[in-house]
Amino acid sequence: GAGVSQSPRYKVAKRGQDVALRCDPISGHVSLFWYQQALGQGPEFLTYFQNEAQLDKSGLPSDRFFAERPEGSVSTLKIQRTQQEDSAVYLCASSLGRLAGSTDTQYFGPGTRLTVL
Amino acid sequence: AQRVTQPEKLLSVFKGAPVELKCNYSYSGSPELFWYVQYSRQRLQLLLRHISRESIKGFTADLNKGETSFHLKKPFAQEEDSAMYYCALESNAGNMLTFGGGTRLMVKP
Known part of the structure; x- marks a missing residue:
């Protein structure tokens, strides 16, 4: 079946511009995660949804970052007034959701490469 | 706070040689640990998890x-x-993954 998809794959923004990044998770996946991956580094957690509820946003670097998943499926990560330090690959992952005593696997999308000039 | 360290940015070996990619973690509880792999022009994918012993x-x-x-x-x-x-490490308090910085493995012919 189809995996996690993200759009756009590449985005170039001028400093100060607002951007919106979309994630389409695997159908039926309850959990959805956003990660930020700076050049030469591992992914870093931003935020986590279970269905439409945002259960953890501790990784969002500033209040310019906002994520939503209003219907518990597609999610959008919005960055307002972009800065050069926001340049990174933004990864989305989804999973079935952990049941008691079970393990869970996160499936990653291809990422959106954001470049802020 | 949890942390994952991969001390080698690059590991280069010849085909047929043994490989060991190092990973150290710090976490006070009982972690779940994973290895993810990203091949050229492909997305990040799970390679293995410790709990499966596979x-x-x-x-x-x-x-x-x-x-x-x-x-x-x-x-x-x-x-x-x-x-x-x-x-990567997953704490038993949440579902998010904490990743190391990654190691690029190059296998030469």
Whole structure:
């Protein structure tokens, strides 16, 4: 079946511009995660949804970052007034959701490469 | 706070040589540990998890709680193993993954 998809794959923004990044998770996946991956580094957690509820946003670097998943499926990560330090690959992952005593696997999308000039 | 460290940014070996990619973690609880791999122009994908105790593509990883390590090993490297490898930890308090900085494995012919 189809995996996690993200759009756009590449985005170039001028400093100060607002951007919106979309994630389409695997159908039926309850959990959805956003990660930020700076050049030469591992992914870093931003935020986590279970269905439409945002259960953890501790990784969002500033209040310019906002994520939503209003219907518990597609999610959008919005960055307002972009800065050069926001340049990174933004990864989305989804999973079935952990049941008691079970393990869970996160499936990653291809990422959106954001470049802020 | 939890942390994952991969001390080598780049590991270069010849085909047929043994490979060990190092991963150390710090976490006060009982972690779940994973290895993710990213081949050229492909997305990040799960290679193996410690709880499954499985061997994938000839790779194995043993959790050593005393040394807080989860090194990835393969006895005979193949050229198709060339990729970025990330070690990751999932705490039992949440579902998010904490990743190491990654190691690029290059297997030369």
